[in-house]
Amino acid sequence: MPKVAYSEQEREQIRKTLVATGLALMAKQGIQHTTVEQIYRAVGISRTFFYSFFPSKEDLIVEALYLQQPKILAYARGLMSDPALSWRQAVGQFLHTCCDGERNGIAVLTVEEQQLLFRRLSRESYRVFQEKQANLFGQLLECFGVRANRERVALFTNLSLSVMIIRRAIPDTLPLFVPEAADETVRIQIDAILNYLEPLREK
Secondary structure, X not given: OOOXXXXXXXXXXXXXXXXHHHHHHHXXXXXXXXXXXXXXXXXXXXXXXXXXXXXXXXXXXXXXXXXXXXXXXXXXXXXXXXXXOXXXXXXXXXXHHHHHHHHHOOOOOOHHHHHHHHHHOOHHHHHHHHHHHHHHHHHHHHHOOEOOOHHHHHHHHHHHHHHHHHHHHOOOOOOOOOHHHHHHHHHHHHHHHHHHHHHHEOO
């Protein structure tokens, strides 16, 4: 007979498991290809019970992206502390890894996913997301030895997300782009980001 009552502690654990499971699936197969059904079945609960935790798939996606942030920061710190890597190699490898997204277990929103997600978020949820995203990119800059002021964080965010989105979008979403030149395009864009950041490093 299925359990009908859960303690607050049990519910919180199920919620955390849903977010972690959702992130694992999205990092592996992409956000668009991850369904609510895949998530709640993997956790072993019903569809109705899932929606008692999250009003929509988009609400779970946002929580999963929050969960991913400390992992991204820890990865960046690990690269920066690797004595075998120069500053350019460490930061460049970090950006390349994020561009490859799913192949490296990182969930990266495509253009379509961003549009869908943020059309369905409340204004308050969107504000919180922007704050958390700015905090992440600010911490990344500090990790890279660059003082993070508002202008630098904003520009670094846009530059980084642009190259990630373009790499994910070729050729499916951007059919006029040349797929054969995608990797070289990304390499040049990342070099440009490194050229922007390197003079800002605090010695």
